Amino acid sequence: MAGAIDLGQNHGFNSAQTNSRALLLAIMVCFGGFVFGLDAALVSGTKTYVMQDLGTDAIGYGYAVSAPGLGVVFALLVTGHICDRLGRRRTLLIIGWLYLLSAIFAVLSQSLWQLVAARFLGGLAFASLSVSSMYVGEIAPPAKRGLLVAVNQLNIVFGLFAAYLANYFIHGWVEQGASWVSAIGMDRYTWQWMLGVQIPPSILWIIFLIRIPESPRWLMLRGRRAEAESVMARLMPADEAGAAIADIETTVAADRAQSGEHDAGTLHHLRRMISPTIVRATIIGLVIAAVQPTTGINAIMFYAPYVIEQVGVGVDASFLVPVVNGVFSIVATTAALFFIDRIGRRTILLGGLGVAAISLIACSYSFASATYRLSPASIAALPSTIDRDALAPMAGRAFDGDVAFKDELNRALGKQVAQANEAELLKAGTNINSWLVLASIAAFVAAFQFSIGPIMWVILSEIFPTAVRGVAIPACALLTSVLNYGVQQFFPWQLVNLGAASVFGFYAACVCVGLAVLWKMLPETKGRSIEDIAAELAGRKETQ
Numbered sequence: 001m002a003g004a005i006d007l008g009q010n011h012g013f014n015s016a017q018t019n020s021r022a023l024l025l026a027i028m029v030c031f032g033g034f035v036f037g038l039d040a041a042l043v044s045g046t047k048t049y050v051m052q053d054l055g056t057d058a059i060g061y062g063y064a065v066s067a068p069g070l071g072v073v074f075a076l077l078v079t080g081h082i083c084d085r086l087g088r089r090r091t092l093l094i095i096g097w098l099y100l101l102s103a104i105f106a107v108l109s110q111s112l113w114q115l116v117a118a119r120f121l122g123g124l125a126f127a128s129l130s131v132s133s134m135y136v137g138e139i140a141p142p143a144k145r146g147l148l149v150a151v152n153q154l155n156i157v158f159g160l161f162a163a164y165l166a167n168y169f170i171h172g173w174v175e176q177g178a179s180w181v182s183a184i185g186m187d188r189y190t191w192q193w194m195l196g197v198q199i200p201p202s203i204l205w206i207i208f209l210i211r212i213p214e215s216p217r218w219l220m221l222r223g224r225r226a227e228a229e230s231v232m233a234r235l236m237p238a239d240e241a242g243a244a245i246a247d248i249e250t251t252v253a254a255d256r257a258q259s260g261e262h263d264a265g266t267l268h269h270l271r272r273m274i275s276p277t278i279v280r281a282t283i284i285g286l287v288i289a290a291v292q293p294t295t296g297i298n299a300i301m302f303y304a305p306y307v308i309e310q311v312g313v314g315v316d317a318s319f320l321v322p323v324v325n326g327v328f329s330i331v332a333t334t335a336a337l338f339f340i341d342r343i344g345r346r347t348i349l350l351g352g353l354g355v356a357a358i359s360l361i362a363c364s365y366s367f368a369s370a371t372y373r374l375s376p377a378s379i380a381a382l383p384s385t386i387d388r389d390a391l392a393p394m395a396g397r398a399f400d401g402d403v404a405f406k407d408e409l410n411r412a413l414g415k416q417v418a419q420a421n422e423a424e425l426l427k428a429g430t431n432i433n434s435w436l437v438l439a440s441i442a443a444f445v446a447a448f449q450f451s452i453g454p455i456m457w458v459i460l461s462e463i464f465p466t467a468v469r470g471v472a473i474p475a476c477a478l479l480t481s482v483l484n485y486g487v488q489q490f491f492p493w494q495l496v497n498l499g500a501a502s503v504f505g506f507y508a509a510c511v512c513v514g515l516a517v518l519w520k521m522l523p524e525t526k527g528r529s530i531e532d533i534a535a536e537l538a539g540r541k542e543t544q
Contacts, residue, residue: 022148031208039198083218217248295360298487344525374397
């Protein structure tokens, strides 16, 4: 890697021809992010319907939401090996089929554990985020790598938005009780219709993946130079393709010489990640991978209506607010695409984490300051399906926290009834600065989608040298997935037992710790080749 040529500066990688071809491939590959967004967020609208149809409570519903987080943990244990053995393209095709089968099996589920198993299968496909970022990072010119890798995040937020919008309309149609809704069974199979929205996009993504070429960097790692040259020739003018291949060949040869092996295994590459020349990149990658999930973003996005219910705005608003936040996500991610190769990764990441920390602290403060009280009038206004006489002893009693209030509701109505009607009960009894909470959640979502959401995958695609990328990126993604699973699985339990103030306070603390570490260690990687970045992180080059 020493003496590697900066492709972005010396070989004209900014040509319109290069950019258009690379952008087309990035869009096709990163459409998997749209499918991921659907898979992740469609389940957020099914809470009430799943709890009623499958006879479970909020904790059981949490198993269904978090199952993909566990599935991707298992997938990422082997993703690096599969990527290096089968190639990036074949791995992505396997992932595409997993998404499709998962959606079909989820719709056909007849019990909670069948639904959990179907979503676990979909979680195996969540490795698409790391593999897509790896692929795009390997075909993108340095000057446009940030933009092209961040396309993945834009597709994710479009998928999230589409999921919230689909849930909002399906819920609204069911509530209106139109005849056509009954004719197609949407009123009887509401949550199945919600989850089935994912099936057509999954089919479309498989079609896209059939059309993409293999990564030229992987082809060079496997000694298939002629095929790599052919792919490069399709991505850029012929004279530039040759220079790019030469640079990759130099990097691969240097990495092999350093490792002492022609085809080192996964454990060898993992050991290399803590070698003196790569350890700084490893620390940065692991810290970013840990901070992203512990911001609590997946709790807020995957349980969106459930989170909004805690503010006491009611059922309809709990479906509408995530749609609005989805718009903020799209605007913020689009802005990130525009600025990521202008302002730079470091500035955007640190600034976004700062805003996220302030927003989470504001949420925690708002819930800590809230009071809960059911008045006789608010009890009388509750739906007739709730036993209002059972709530009469609570009239006029004030509760300082949401945990105590919910515990009393569980005792009065029974746990299953209280949780099934939680939105209306919180609406009747919550006294909180709801606008501050909703504005803070919107600011947090926007800050995340502008910064660490897209930036994490960009930085992971840049900081590791070619020889260990197939293992290092999935390893960081594995850490993210383990923590994501913990956040998703335990969020309902935390909310029930610790309260919203403690949950948001914990997320804020995690963001602050990550911000301090990254402020100290993260260099700027904007517009630089993978070889140049690796050289600096290895201590062989002064910071530019």
